[in-house]
Amino acid sequence: MSARDEVHAALRRAGYGVPGADRLLDRVEAAAVAYAAGRPVNETLLKAREAAADLFESEAGERRPMWRVVITDSESPTGIAPVCTATGDNDEHAKFDHIGRPMRDVEGVYGCCPDPVVETYSTVLAAYLVELLNADTEVSGKSSRAAADATHEPAQAGGAQ
Incomplete structure (x- = not known):
């Protein structure tokens, strides 16, 4: 099975009809050809990417932050936010597990966390947006990779929607 056939099958499983999957794959292939040829x-x-980078720079302190799934007021991992890079006394993510051992809450949003925090109301959409934003950051090559160290790894969404 070719890579295109595998992606086509995945799109079908995701609910795309045959014509929709074909159109999407054609657009992706055209974009890849244009990119390889050095054309925008x-x-x-x-x-839009540059406008967002300007916003992120003013809100999060860097143009291409890494993103994570967060728990907002919904008490489910349905939000997204830039990875928090607070350290030392400014880091508010410390909490304790059920037997009193210290641990780090990577899904929480605290005063030390950069904006924006976006509520999607969907665990699936939140995970998808984090993957898209982080892929865009990695492609642009302008992210502070220190933001995604072991203690600040973007959280994965879990559970059913």
């Missing part, structure tokens, strides 16, 4: 893939996307 999508001017609107490039402009």
